[in-house]
Amino acid sequence: MKIVVFSGAGMSAESGISTFRDNNGLWANFKIEEVATPHAWSNNPEMVQSFYNQRRKQIIESSPNEAHKLIKELEKIGDVTVVTQNIDDLHERAGSKHVVHLHGNIREAKSSGPNQEARYYPIDGWELKMGDLCEDGFQLRPHVVWFGEAVPNLEVASNLITAASVLIVIGTSLQVYPAAGLIHSAARNCTKFLIDPNADQLQIPSDFIVLNETASEGMLQCLGLLKEKSGLS
Template sequence: MTKIVILTGAGVSAESGLGTFRDKGGLWSRYDLNEVATPEGFARNPALVHEFYNARRRNCLESAPNAAHHALARLEKDYPGEVLIVTQNVDDLHERAGSRAVWHMHGALSGALCAACGHRWAAPVEMQAAAPCPACAAPATRPDIVWFGEMPYHMEAIWDALRAADLFVAIGTSGNVYPAAAFAQDAARAGAETLELNLEPSDTVSDFDAARHGPASRIVPEWVAEMLARP
């Protein structure tokens, strides 16, 4: 193998204390996603949206990378080929574990975006709806997060990377959110081997050549060790 493209989802960070959409009693369950994760919700009540993402940002800052994050950083460092992580996660745990080639297709909690002029800057821990944009001064500050109904970031580059990959691996993803749910099929059509590493079979497990299931903190380090032990 010379080029590995890895898609990571919420299951990679769940063991670090960052909840998934399906967690009962977690942060997501206390909010209506239509109100906090859509452009329309932000237009209706920007203060509520900032409340939600401020809580997620604090949660992220209090969390630490787990064994899966560290294993992927080790793979990037020691694998003789190219390793790219495309993540659906908005946390920075991959980077804090040491990964450098990370593309955040859904944005990042660490970023702020002006809804008026498109300027981007580093987000403070607590963001406010009335905070002025550093570039245009408009009170239109929003999290630099891709919401439902918006186009994920880096898509042209991601499709190119998938079609150049020798191995595509999906880790901790549900397989029910597009366009990421189509990544395995797209990579396979271009000739890549495909592997799913997930807590349980995803909705698209049949798209993969092979699958392993269990906690990410166990199965990802095991897989990385096998890859690095190959002659």
């Protein structure tokens, strides 16, 4: 069974990391265009760097939640790849073997010069400082895909979802494109789940099994159904 998990910010909510559209989260204190666009970086790189340093610090201090652990457990019943929109590394820290980051990985840095995707550098600790230079001489910036930038792993993700026999979409409002469009790459005979406490408000194709639950509760139910399907329950 080829299983693809497609996760978004809600996946990490139970780890204490705010989702994108939370009213009271840290993100709510910033305007997207002030921190997550190439224009923001050219306008005020210190502010952008500091914003991502704070996010990185919070992520390092967080731990994978029950849902991340249940996704690791899926590996007992199939070939699992996680395609995540998240920039945190909680899937990896829960032990998931194959994780594709669509929007980058905040624990890594890259060049702010013309060859940004040439190489990603692990960041030691939480802070990337202004003056920390890449080997090409340009300032290092977070390895995060900003609004208006290309998504380098889009095709890889689309191919994985097309080949999946099970797709689990979890904790995403499906409003950030082009990532959100990926759910339409799934085959007709793929078994599709949507797990989100606001699932009933999301627009998704009618062949999805909808679990109107938090990530941990929804994953528990989903894992039960998949174990049943594969004769393991």
